[in-house]
Amino acid sequence: MRIGPHVPGTDIEEIPDSVRGLRLAFESGATRPLEARRGQLERLQRMLREHIDEWLDALHADLAKPALEAWAGDLGPTLLECRTALRKLERWAGPESVGLLPLFGRARIIREPLGVVLIVAPWNYPLSLLLSPLVGALAAGNTALLKPSELAPHTSACIARRVREYFDSSAVSVVEGGVAETTALLEQRFDHIFYTGNAAVGRIVMQAAARHLTPVTLELGGKSPCIVDQDVDVEVVARRIAWGKFANAGQTCIAPDYVLVHERCESALIAALRRAIECFYGEHPEASESYARIVDERHCERLRALLDGAEIIVGGEVDVGRRYVAPTLVRNTSRDSPLMVEEIFGPILPLLRIESIAHGIDIVTERPRPLALYLFSKDEEVQQQVIECTQSGGVCVNGTLLHAVAPGLPFGGVGESGMGSYHGRHSFETFSHRKPVLTQSLRVDPRFLYPPYGSRALHWLRRLL
Ligand code: NAD
Numbered sequence: 001m002r003i004g005p006h007v008p009g010t011d012i013e014e015i016p017d018s019v020r021g022l023r024l025a026f027e028s029g030a031t032r033p034l035e036a037r038r039g040q041l042e043r044l045q046r047m048l049r050e051h052i053d054e055w056l057d058a059l060h061a062d063l064a065k066p067a068l069e070a071w072a073g074d075l076g077p078t079l080l081e082c083r084t085a086l087r088k089l090e091r092w093a094g095p096e097s098v099g100l101l102p103l104f105g106r107a108r109i110i111r112e113p114l115g116v117v118l119i120v121a122p123w124n125y126p127l128s129l130l131l132s133p134l135v136g137a138l139a140a141g142n143t144a145l146l147k148p149s150e151l152a153p154h155t156s157a158c159i160a161r162r163v164r165e166y167f168d169s170s171a172v173s174v175v176e177g178g179v180a181e182t183t184a185l186l187e188q189r190f191d192h193i194f195y196t197g198n199a200a201v202g203r204i205v206m207q208a209a210a211r212h213l214t215p216v217t218l219e220l221g222g223k224s225p226c227i228v229d230q231d232v233d234v235e236v237v238a239r240r241i242a243w244g245k246f247a248n249a250g251q252t253c254i255a256p257d258y259v260l261v262h263e264r265c266e267s268a269l270i271a272a273l274r275r276a277i278e279c280f281y282g283e284h285p286e287a288s289e290s291y292a293r294i295v296d297e298r299h300c301e302r303l304r305a306l307l308d309g310a311e312i313i314v315g316g317e318v319d320v321g322r323r324y325v326a327p328t329l330v331r332n333t334s335r336d337s338p339l340m341v342e343e344i345f346g347p348i349l350p351l352l353r354i355e356s357i358a359h360g361i362d363i364v365t366e367r368p369r370p371l372a373l374y375l376f377s378k379d380e381e382v383q384q385q386v387i388e389c390t391q392s393g394g395v396c397v398n399g400t401l402l403h404a405v406a407p408g409l410p411f412g413g414v415g416e417s418g419m420g421s422y423h424g425r426h427s428f429e430t431f432s433h434r435k436p437v438l439t440q441s442l443r444v445d446p447r448f449l450y451p452p453y454g455s456r457a458l459h460w461l462r463r464l465l
Pocket of ligand 1 (some may be wrong): 025120121122123124125129147148149150151177178179182183196197198199201204218219220221222252254255343371413418
């Protein structure tokens with residue numbers, strides 16, 4: 001079993017100097033002009049495009065990620081973020097006029113970079129979860145320190161090597177390693193910390209950030225429910241659920257974690273899910289090139305333990321040595337079993353029968369707020385009811401995962417599933433300070449506003465308010 005950091009970490013002694021270099025570069029003003037920002041984004045775009053095979057190989061070595069999933073979940077979203085930022089940078093960065101305010105003057109909001117930002121990423125989408133936020137950070141004019149996950153060592157090494165080649169280390173720098181290196185990083189002062197990963201480490205990050213009053217974005221996880229109403233075409237629904245759940249072997253923060261299925265279509269949905277799994281991965285998913293592996297043996301053991309005592313109706317095979325867990329369906333899971341308490345983060349899908357949509361809503365709302373919520377229903381009233389009566393980072397109706405990549409939509413959690421959001425313009429905003437600027441005229445200067453206060457000023461103020 002692999003234990004501890006899986007990559008040789010950066011020398012901890014070098015960390016303060018790296019941060020100092022990034023700060024000096026930021027303070028020099030070099031990253032502020034739009035041309036400079038555009039240059040950095042183009043660099044990132046080139047870094048990705050010129051080494052496609054290398055990225056695909058690294059993602060395959062870490063997670064046996066099928067090329068299509070690597071494109072759809074890692075390379076594609078990051079390249080899209082780059083392209084959007086390059087196209088829209090000028091508009092995003094332009095001043096936002098609030099207009100002429102009588103007596104006050106001309107009001108506007110300008111976006112300023114924050115300074116030096118730290119981006120800490122997990123292993124499941126090890127490229128996009130590190131480099132997509134970087135797009136926002138660079139577009140906003142910051143310098144950035146990147147910390148890839150040690151559990152995806154091939155991708156981490158590849159990122160470190162290529163970033164060194166394409167970027168000046170005073171603009172973007174990488175620290176590789178695990179807990180010790182991240183702990184050392186968190187002692188430094190940053191102007192923003194963008195962390196993606198589990199909530200336990202999220203708390204550590206937030207505590208460390210509090211010491212320097214550094215703002216944080218926390219992209220966490222949780223149990224994303226999937227409610228299935230009685231009126232649906234179960235074949236389509238099963239395909240969409242199985243795709244969202246078993247892509248990347250279930251190691252997706254917004255994968256449907258459990259299904260709450262209306263009792264009238266429970267058996268039909270189970271049969272359709274069984275067909276969908278077989279259709280996607282064949283009779284022997286372990287031989288399918290379209291099916292990823294679990295990141296390491298520890299996570300395999302964790303998933304195996306979750307299956308103890310479960311009523312497995314499809315799959316259930318675990319081969320820890322090969323980091324393989326079969327696409328698995330579990331029925332009649334009790335509401336307090338570990339499968340319904342912990343985030344599964346693997347290819348195990350528990351199904352719970354519900355008597356009504358209201359019953360499903362009760363089960364969702366008695367738990368911490370999830371990152372995503374899925375609903376399959378044709379009934380628009382039911383759609384409205386579920387959207388209004390539940391709280392989650394995002395919602396996708398009649399589909400899975402796609403709300404996270406739909407252009408224009410912010411992505412982020414709420415409550416236990418995180419704080420803050422990003423993607424597209426929202427990333428730019430996350431890494432910018434909205435600075436209000438008021439410019440008064442020196443020509444008009446009503447004396448009655450100054451002391452000693454007379455009745456005229458009071459009268460005027462009362463009328464105004
Ligand atoms: P991980 O183990 O790779 O940890 C994430 C990062 O935190 C790594 O860079 C790691 O080095 C660092 N880290 C780990 N322990 C630390 C410690 N004690 N102190 C300081 N730093 C530490 O990834 P993970 O947390 O296993 O990722 C899976 C979790 O992330 C799941 O809960 C999943 O839902 C969530 N996730 C969320 C999103 C999102 O966009 N909201 C995306 C992917 C994953």
